[in-house]
Amino acid sequence: MITVITFNPSIDRLYKLDDFEIGKVQRANFVNPTAGGKGLNVAKAIKKLGSTPICLGFLGGYNGLYIENEIKNIGLTNSFTKIDGETRICLNIIDKNGASTEVLEKGPVVCEEDIKSFEINLEEILKNTKVLVASGSLLQGLPIDYYNLVGKMCKDKDVKFILDTSGISLEKALNNNVYLIKPNTDELEALTNSKINSKEDAIDVAKHLIDKGIENVCISMGKDGMILLNGENIYEVEIPKINAINPVGSGDSSIGGFAYGISKGYDLVECLKLANACGMSNALYMETGCINKEDVDKFSKDIKVKITQYTT
Ligand code: ADP
Numbered sequence: 001m002i003t004v005i006t007f008n009p010s011i012d013r014l015y016k017l018d019d020f021e022i023g024k025v026q027r028a029n030f031v032n033p034t035a036g037g038k039g040l041n042v043a044k045a046i047k048k049l050g051s052t053p054i055c056l057g058f059l060g061g062y063n064g065l066y067i068e069n070e071i072k073n074i075g076l077t078n079s080f081t082k083i084d085g086e087t088r089i090c091l092n093i094i095d096k097n098g099a100s101t102e103v104l105e106k107g108p109v110v111c112e113e114d115i116k117s118f119e120i121n122l123e124e125i126l127k128n129t130k131v132l133v134a135s136g137s138l139l140q141g142l143p144i145d146y147y148n149l150v151g152k153m154c155k156d157k158d159v160k161f162i163l164d165t166s167g168i169s170l171e172k173a174l175n176n177n178v179y180l181i182k183p184n185t186d187e188l189e190a191l192t193n194s195k196i197n198s199k200e201d202a203i204d205v206a207k208h209l210i211d212k213g214i215e216n217v218c219i220s221m222g223k224d225g226m227i228l229l230n231g232e233n234i235y236e237v238e239i240p241k242i243n244a245i246n247p248v249g250s251g252d253s254s255i256g257g258f259a260y261g262i263s264k265g266y267d268l269v270e271c272l273k274l275a276n277a278c279g280m281s282n283a284l285y286m287e288t289g290c291i292n293k294e295d296v297d298k299f300s301k302d303i304k305v306k307i308t309q310y311t312t
Contacts, residue, residue, distance in 0.1 A: 002046055002263050003125055003159075005134040005150065006039025006057040007142065008107040009067055009080075010090040012288065020095040034287065035070035036090060038135035038164060038252050041289030043076050045256025045278050048291050051263065054079050054125055058110055058118065058139055061086030079125060081118045083110055110141035122150070126157040131179075131259045135164040135252060144168055151177030160262055164255050166190065176213030179262075182255055184220045202227055203234060207310075216268075218258075218275075220251055225303075226276055228268065229310075236306045237272050240299070242280055249288035254279035257296070273303045 016030035043053045055076050059067055060083040067087060071078045085108025093101045110118075126132065132154050138146055147169050154161035160179040163170065166187050174181075185196050192205045199221075206217040206229045218228040223244065225237040257278035261271035277299035281291040 001128050001130060002051055002053040002259050003129045003132045004039045004043040004046070004053045004055050004259075005122075005132065006037040006043075006055065006136055007134075007139040008088065008137050009035065009037035009040055009057055009059065010088045010105070010107070011063050011066055012036030012090050012092065014288075015091065015093045016095075017093060018096050020093055020099070020101060026093075032287070033066075034289075035067045035074070036288065039133065040067075040071075040076075041249050041252035042133050042135050042164075042256045042259065044074060044289050045253040045282070045291050046260050047075055048293055049256065049260045049274075049278070049296070050293075051260055052077055053133075053259075054129075056080060056118070056122060056125065058083045058108070058114060059087050060084055060108055063087035063089060079121060081114055081121060083108060083114045085109055107139055110139050115142065119153075122153060126153060126159055129157070129159050131160045131162065131263045133162045133164070133255055133259050135255060137165065137167075138169050145172040147173035148175070148177065151175070162255060162259055162262075164251070174209065174212045174214060176215075178214045180216040180218060180258065181209070181214055182218040182220055182251060182258070184222070184251060188219055199227060199236070203229065218272075220254060220279065222247060222250070226254075226272060228272060230268075232309060234308045234310055235268060235272055236308070237276050238304045238306070239276050239280060240302045242284060242299075244283035246286050246288065247279075247283040249290075250279035250282045252289055253282035253291050256291075269305045269307070272305050273300045276303050 014032045015028040046053045059080040064087040088105035088107040091103040155177045162180045202219050209217045216230045225239040228235040254275040257275035261274045277296040280299045281295035
């Protein structure tokens with residue numbers, strides 16, 4: 001079974017406007033609310049591939065009810081912990097030229113009691129979990145090293161832990177409790193405080209992360225595919241060209257592909273093909289976190305993976 005944590009989900013409201021001018025009344029031509037948050041995008045991709053993930057995190061208020069309803073409609077398993085605070089709303093305003101302006105709420109604050117109920121639930125769910133994905137930011141009230149605790153709980157139960165977050169919460173979790181991280185180039189630069197101008201730079205930097213004990217460091221590079229390093233090999237993924245419409249959420253979809261592949265026992269090459277095909281499929285649609293199984297099957301056949309051995 002695959003379990004997906006989204007600590008800080010949101011209702012993502014996409015507005016399309018002709019012109020967007022600060023200080024003026026804005027009239028939206030199109031509004032599309034969806035249940036969002038990186039983890040929920042991951043879960044949606046897994047569902048499209050054919051598994052039903054269990055979704056955990058915190059939900060509260062009317063916005064929380066809206067998301068619960070969406071989760072039910074999509075067919076995901078809801079195991080979110082209910083809280084008193086109100087789940088957040090995030091706005092993405094797109095003008096006729098495609099320029100995007102985002103307004104992101106911080107989200108509610110959780111208390112000790114909420115955290116305890118979450119942990120009791122997680123402990124139980126991990127007994128039947130093969131892969132756990134945790135995506136996105138922590139919620140206010142959670143300790144900054146909380147992903148480290150989640151990693152430890154996974155290690156104790158022999159669960160593969162995929163962590164897709166950024167900033168200090170990621171830094172604090174970088175050790176041998178983590179099976180896979182997937183920074184994009186910008187995130188890798190921020191994480192390692194280095195400048196990456198080439199694949200070689202990315203590989204050099206990723207080797208340092210492998211030294212910290214992470215089993216697989218996967219660097220996603222948008223239209224240029226992906227590189228994955230483990231302790232033995234470098235896997236370079238080459239993808240065909242597509243006419244991308246909106247690649248926001250492609251990283252989440254690719255994590256969904258990884259998690260699905262690992263849960264089914266695919267080897268790393270097959271997982272990489274699936275992950276990239278999912279990311280590519282998401283890039284073809286305006287909606288964030290949306291993939292199409294037919295695209296995925298087609299792209300998987302055209303993706304090439306080159307393997308090189310390396311020594312540290
Ligand atoms: P993130 O969303 O985390 O920044 P990326 O943009 O690197 O992640 O996308 C993840 C994967 O999705 C890429 O490795 C690639 O396979 C696919 N992808 C993303 N953008 C494009 C694009 N413009 N064209 C083709 N594939 C893409």
